[in-house]
Amino acid sequence: MQSKKENFSEWYSEVVKEAQLADLRYNVKGFLVHRPNSVLAMKKMYSLYEKALEDQGHKPVWFPAIIPEANFLKESEHVAGFTPQVMWVTHGGSEELEQKMALRPTSETAFYQMFNLWIQGLVDLPLKLYQSCQVWRHETKATRPFIRGREFHWIETHDVFATEKEAKAQVKQDMKTTEKVMHQQFGIPFIFFRRPQWDKFPGADDTFAADSLMPDGKAIQQPSTHMLGTHFTKAFDVKFQNEKGENVFPYSICYGPCIWRMLASVIALHGDDKGLVFPYKIAPVQIAIVPILKAGADNQKLIEYAKKLGKKLSKKGVRAQVDVSEQTAGSKYYYWELRGAALRVEIGQKELAEGKLTIARRDTGLKEQLTEKQFLAKLREYEKQIRENLVSKADAWFANQMHEAKTMDELKQSLGKGGFTRVPLCSDEMTGKQCADRIKAELSGDVRGVRADKKEKPSGEQCVACGKKAKEFAYAARQY
């Protein structure tokens, strides 16, 4: 296995392949075959995320995967932003369709035509829906498994509110959901930025995005939530009658937690030179049971015991697997470490005789001996300990990736180190775009935005690029 530290990019590719997460040999460029090890993890990630969304009132829907071109043309910024990436369906059988159809790159233009029908009065609001689905984007940038592809798996929420205030409150709520699930459950640290005006979602007033970092120090965008104002409700003539009896446009937002990309962060942040490390809750195999078979010993009894233990765990809803293959114990350990089984239970003849199990944690490598009863009673604690350890390790690393720069030279240096660099910037409105462009052109750095989770205002600092009085502290990074 490659060294994650020395060559992250190759390490990542190797883990994706060797741990059988995805196969890149499908014969359509930018499209992956997702193998059971990634699907089992993502299914679990989906269900945790969906639960969190449902808990705060979102309901699931399934919209068609195709959207008529006419829908796209209704919101001018949106069509300009997405059309270059749309994959088009043009024929059904041998007939040419009357109108070409987009494979959804995102579903605003599908949802809002139905909102037009569903929303009439205050009683219909707020309307909070989500959809777990695939989307398709004809990316021209290089694709990487789970990071960027022409087909990916995400959740999109589409929420409509009577007032701007409620819409803004939901943006905050979305940030909290990101914290609760992505950070606390999956162990992915992030900063919530408000994107500069030149880097918004096409058709949004404002875009807020959770940026995490990859181990190579480059920023990766995780969920974003977009304040759409009345752009889309106007474009699709969605109106409701307010308390004064006036027909007015409601406010809307959308939020896009991409489970597929979160898996990339899980792989990258927690993995090590032995392979994958999963939080217990999302591990495809949570517990690997390895009977240590030896020539000449009574292996049958050992195997029977291991299988019985496996069944007990399965009955408790644990994803357990008993490894009765004819490999050596060492190569079985290697195999389950590579695949990120959260716990490994080793049972040899000695353990069987003594009524003890050796439990090895994948995240720390620590081993301990427990009786079966103790082990079964400790599962919840393991789950908690593993989660807390992965979160705090990732957080500690993340906290060390924060830099400051006041000049272009300093910024150049710190961008080279990776992570986020805080710089004074003249503005994050369109007037600041020139400075961001210069940072991009000269230093390959991207201005990711200003913090959305706390107030930071310069007091007299000068813009890192133009030297004018800085209105904002912005964060720059190299990015995926």
Add this chain to the structure above:
Amino acid sequence: MQSKKENFSEWYSEVVKEAQLADLRYNVKGFLVHRPNSVLAMKKMYSLYEKALEDQGHKPVWFPAIIPEANFLKESEHVAGFTPQVMWVTHGGSEELEQKMALRPTSETAFYQMFNLWIQGLVDLPLKLYQSCQVWRHETKATRPFIRGREFHWIETHDVFATEKEAKAQVKQDMKTTEKVMHQQFGIPFIFFRRPQWDKFPGADDTFAADSLMPDGKAIQQPSTHMLGTHFTKAFDVKFQNEKGENVFPYSICYGPCIWRMLASVIALHGDDKGLVFPYKIAPVQIAIVPILKAGADNQKLIEYAKKLGKKLSKKGVRAQVDVSEQTAGSKYYYWELRGAALRVEIGQKELAEGKLTIARRDTGLKEQLTEKQFLAKLREYEKQIRENLVSKADAWFANQMHEAKTMDELKQSLGKGGFTRVPLCSDEMTGKQCADRIKAELSGDVRGVRADKKEKPSGEQCVACGKKAKEFAYAARQY
């Protein structure tokens, strides 16, 4: 509400609309918007089915939604059967793709090119995979929600075995899964047929299909499982080295439980003139709690109690909803009956004072009074009772839909009654097609096949159509 008995077709459309299962107003022909009430039920149905498949060794994968045309061309019967229904993706952004891509109508031609890479030796077999996904078919027949559409949601399994015997055993196993989940959990009775040779899956040696009936007496195909023999492994050059060291083609099958269509049967079979009736396990709202609010009474206390009860139920994993709307109790009952909440808890001032709840079952309409403690302890029993009642009611009805005919006149009469009619048929091989064609042309009846679940052989009967000696008992029905 329409009468289900008198006008099933209109009743069905009305339930789909009024219970907000789907909205048919999306502006692409044959495509539906699935609203929360259907999605919540289908999610549950998916998870029960997936669990059953995983329990017998299937693992989940996610394949791309698009398949290059070249893949389709590899299996000649398959391409002939599916090409007229394929929706084609031809452009990415403004570029024309080098090769047109099919939106998957089914995924054999995607899976088998990977099987070619994944299967080398005996150690790789059996390979049992499933995918929960949407498929797209440019249907020319009239579409009906959840029955026939251009986009639908299903599961497809693709299994490869070293021997034909193992493949055949899996076909039997698939029948058992259909029985265990579709019949026992969802309450959909069926007969397992082997389809006549002229009505096979394109590219299969044999097709086995579970046919159920709709309340109007027309047959509806539920899951089918196809014995593909070596058609697809040969077409995609999938080989493995057997114990003798020879490179040989393995045998394969596929199975397609369509959750979307099973929902159609659930709606149709269990529903009544008040609306939907769901088995408890798959009901979007399992328990509706209705506090009976009265002007002048201390409603606040009642509402608080109802909410507390709702929370207790949610904590137990029950999908409970407290109806605190300002409607009358009667219209709340009507509302939750329409939507098929499995149980309704009514609480008035009297109940609150006495510490009792009135529990109404949706499936039987029966009411009983229980203390909260008794009610909470009885949830599992309710689940079981409701399931058993729906299964046995559907079974009893289904058993009455079986007829016999020996002549075309008798067949004409019994087809008019609806249900299945057993007829002697000269053959279900291609030589019998003429007779089936005659039954179709003259009586609008379809020969669905011979029983796959038991042996039935004529002893001297003559073919219902041609009068020659009958080799089989076949079943005819009008069909969806």
